[in-house]
Every structure is written in C-alpha cells, then in structure tokens.
Amino acid sequence: MYAKQIKPEDQLNYFQEYKVVKVPVKGSERALEGTMTFSAFLPSDPSVAKMLTRRITKDQFDDFGNYAKVKIKDFEQSYKREVQEQFSGEDAEYSSIMDHVHNYNLYPVINTGQYLIMAYSTFTYTGGAHGMNADKYYNYSKKKKKWLQLEDVFDLSQKAAIEKVLDQELRRQYSIPPGIKLSEAKDSDFIADKIAVTDNFTLSKFNITFHYHPYELTPYAMGSFELSVPYENFKGLFKKGFHY
Known part of the structure; x- marks a missing residue:
C-alpha cells in the first residue's frame, strides 16, 4: 500500500x-x-x-x-x-x-x-x-x-432574492414571524432590524455559512453570529459555473 x-x-x-x-x-x-x-x-x-x-x-x-x-x-x-x-x-x-x-x-x-x-x-x-x-x-x-469571493459563488444581480433566503432561514431557526423587525421580535437577541448578505462566509459539504461580527446583528455579549443555510435553498441564485 x-x-x-x-x-x-x-x-x-x-x-x-x-x-x-x-x-x-x-x-x-x-x-x-x-x-x-x-x-x-x-x-x-x-x-x-x-x-x-x-x-x-x-x-x-x-x-x-x-x-x-x-x-x-x-x-x-x-x-x-x-x-x-x-x-x-x-x-x-x-x-x-x-x-x-x-x-x-x-x-x-x-x-x-x-x-x-x-x-x-x-x-x-x-x-x-x-x-x-x-x-x-x-x-x-x-x-x-x-x-x-462572494461574486464567485452568487449571482449578485439577485442580491434581494439572496437576502430573502437569508431572512426566511433566520426566521425559521429563531421562530420569528414574517413582517416583524428582527430587533422587535419577542425576546429577540438581535439589535439589527434585518439581515443583509455578507462577504464573510464559509463553504462546507451541504451548507454555506454566513458570519457576522459582534454588533452587526447581535450585541457584544453574544459574540459573533453565524447563519448556516443549505445550498438547495439558493437554487437559481448561484453564479453560473459554481458547483457545491
């Protein structure tokens, strides 16, 4: 061998x-x-x-x-x-x-x-x-x-659609109803009203994870925040030629 x-x-x-x-x-x-x-x-x-x-x-x-x-x-x-x-x-x-x-x-x-x-x-x-x-x-x-870079992974002309996926997944994971600002949800840990796509991300076998520094979405006491989203949720939003 x-x-x-x-x-x-x-x-x-x-x-x-x-x-x-x-x-x-x-x-x-x-x-x-x-x-x-x-x-x-x-x-x-x-x-x-x-x-x-x-x-x-x-x-x-x-x-x-x-x-x-x-x-x-x-x-x-x-x-x-x-x-x-x-x-x-x-x-x-x-x-x-x-x-x-x-x-x-x-x-x-x-x-x-x-x-x-x-x-x-x-x-x-x-x-x-x-x-x-x-x-x-x-x-x-x-x-x-x-x-x-982010533009090597996503078709950034569809930024609004990408952020809609992020919003939906975050609300699903944290049980936040649609139509409510993140910071105003009951017992919310968020200081931001909404989530935006970031170029701070990691790729894995099944998910793409977005990473946020303290104060971007959550207070300092919570440390850094990350949101993992299955690739399949972004179907049709990837840059042509990107394969996961």
Whole structure:
C-alpha cells in the first residue's frame, strides 16, 4: 500500500511573530505593556500564501511574515508615543487601561480535497470595558486554484432574492414571524432590524455559512453570529459555473 501523496496546497507551515513593548510611567512602580502577536498557519504553496496575504492586507503585502513585522514595528512606535503623551505622574493610577493587546491568528477551519478554508481571528484591547474580536474567513478552491469571493459563488444581480433566503432561514431557526423587525421580535437577541448578505462566509459539504461580527446583528455579549443555510435553498441564485 502506498501512502497518499500530499499536495503542496494541503500543507501548512507555522509562523509566529510577537513583541512586548514596555513603557515606564512616571509616578507608577510598573511599566505599561503593549503586546502584539501574530500566529499563523500558512499554505506551503508560495502562490497560494501570496494570494491569501494580499486578500488579508487588501493588496498591501505579498508576504505575511513581512506584513507582521511591519505591523509590529509600527505598533511599537505608536504605543510608546501614545503612552508618553497621555500619562504623567498625577494620573498614573489610571494607566493600567493602557495595557494594550493585539492578537492576530490565522488557522485552517477546513482542509479537504476540494477546499482550504482559513479563519483570520483578531482581538484588540485598547482600553475600556472590553476588547473587540472579529473573525474573517477565506475560501480557497483547490479545483479552481483561487480564493473565492462572494461574486464567485452568487449571482449578485439577485442580491434581494439572496437576502430573502437569508431572512426566511433566520426566521425559521429563531421562530420569528414574517413582517416583524428582527430587533422587535419577542425576546429577540438581535439589535439589527434585518439581515443583509455578507462577504464573510464559509463553504462546507451541504451548507454555506454566513458570519457576522459582534454588533452587526447581535450585541457584544453574544459574540459573533453565524447563519448556516443549505445550498438547495439558493437554487437559481448561484453564479453560473459554481458547483457545491
């Protein structure tokens, strides 16, 4: 029996880069700390990793490692400057809110013969009651050799029909009658009146799942929100040539 050949697009390489910036504060016994961490599983195929990095950085970088180094360098300079500008001896007791944290994690959600789906999870705390987190998803078609965007999956000229499907499925799952704003339904967990299609999605064997950040549909306390919808519900709404 021969071992299954592992293709380059199935392999991932681990990368990590981090920096702890300590800034002394006059009148305080402890230095403030700002932390930035990048942790990533990157496709070993250079072209696939390059395309993903360009998607994440909005075409500003080709190399994720270089992107992380530049972000960390900028953070180190801006964090020191911000602490020094905002705090002096008389307000040192409040300085702990300046212990900033920035975490960036890139990892695989699905890695099959058809798709590599990556999640880019970020968490930022820059003072206040709580930090903010967000998860952005990227879908790579190994057959088409490209990172898919929403327009590669759906016929966006039918956006209203797509959103009607989302609305119907959300109401079915959460027992919300038609004609009532989501935020006004009895015991509603929603802060939005309606659901809109998002380009933050993941593909699986039977469903397409749409992902929403805190405050887009639901309050912060509920975290991120996701809605999974069977492919068959979107019959006639997919872009020509898309097969699930």
